[in-house]
Amino acid sequence: MSEVLPIAVGLIGYGNAGRIYHAPFLTALPQFRLRKVSTRRAAPLPGDAVRVDSAEEVLADEAIELVIIAAPNHRHADLARAALRAGKHVVVDKPFTLNAAEADELITLAQEQQRLLTVYHNRRLTSDFRTVRQVMSSGLLGRVVEYEAHFDRYRPGILAGSWKEEDVPGSGILYDMGAHLIDQAVQLFGYPQAVAADLRVQRRHGAAIDSFDLSLRYPDLKVTLKGSMLAGDAFPQFTVLGEQGSFIKRGRDIQEDALRSGASPTETPGWGREPEAYWGSLTTAHAGLDLTAVVKSEPGDYGLFYRNLYAAVREGAELLVKPREARNVIRILELAQQSSREQRPVPFAE
The missing domain is CATH 3.30.360.10 (Dihydrodipicolinate Reductase; domain 2)
Known part of the structure; x- marks a missing residue:
């Protein structure tokens, strides 16, 4: 069995989406290491994650390979754009964006940056x-x-x-x-x-x-x-x-x-x-x-999303949720x- 090389993760947002749907898998699965969480909430963070005040502090961390965006919906496009430009792989909590034009821009940017972009449509896995x-x-x-x-x-x-x-x-x-x-x-x-x-x-x-x-x-x-x-x-x-x-x-x-x-x-x-x-x-x-x-x-098993994501990042596997599919939901x-x-x-x- 090949050695697991964990992906260092930054989580932007720690409301219901970040705290309930993302953090438990990022801390329970050995394929990931939750490194930083951008939040102003006073709730305790899981594992050895470090709280930071801004998304910019997450994006500036060169050790972070993957950014999860769990902020309010109207911030999805701007944050995903910034994360891709910072050279990170990106997961956006659903909905992907507010409109199809924003989604198209992000898909093109991910291709230009040669980074993975996907959306957390976890209810395929209920x-x-x-x-x-x-x-x-x-x-x-x-x-x-x-x-x-x-x-x-x-x-x-x-x-x-x-x-x-x-x-x-x-x-x-x-x-x-x-x-x-x-x-x-x-x-x-x-x-x-x-x-x-x-x-x-x-x-x-x-x-x-x-x-x-x-x-x-x-x-x-x-x-x-x-x-x-x-x-x-x-x-x-x-x-x-x-x-x-x-x-x-x-x-x-x-x-x-x-x-x-x-x-x-x-x-x-x-x-x-x-x-x-x-x-x-x-x-x-x-x-x-x-x-x-x-x-x-x-x-x-929502965890199947993250196991697939690890395989996509580390092994080039096909993404479970392709960005074009998520874009067409927005359409x-x-x-x-x-x-x-x-x-x-x-x-x-x-």
């Missing part, structure tokens, strides 16, 4: 989505004709002090969870012919979009992506209908709660394995019989906003 993909690939549903995915919360009050609740570029749940649902759908079905959307601010005194209903238009397939902050009784995460059967999956991936509780992704037995109560329900026709079955969930987000403003479907074009 238990629920991996299970849906496995069921669809099994052929038990036959030709899929309809797919509906939800990411719902119940928070009727406005979270004070959160930029995500303000009327600023990149705020609201469209750029938050909508980006993930779009990425998942495109992984399954490719790019749509058109995008239609209904975007709303439903909560009293709300300023940012807190409800979205997206339709991705395909010739023989209906794809609906929905999210709400007023879903007291959550809908199924996924509903998939096919000519030969259907699959319904409830229960949100358990990794997020485990990470919030401080569990280690490498030392927790059964990491990412859902309890039986979360397993999905399959109804299908086979050999003239109508069958109903419970489908054991595939394990989720669909742009078209969704245009569709909602104009109240019409908008053709998809890169």
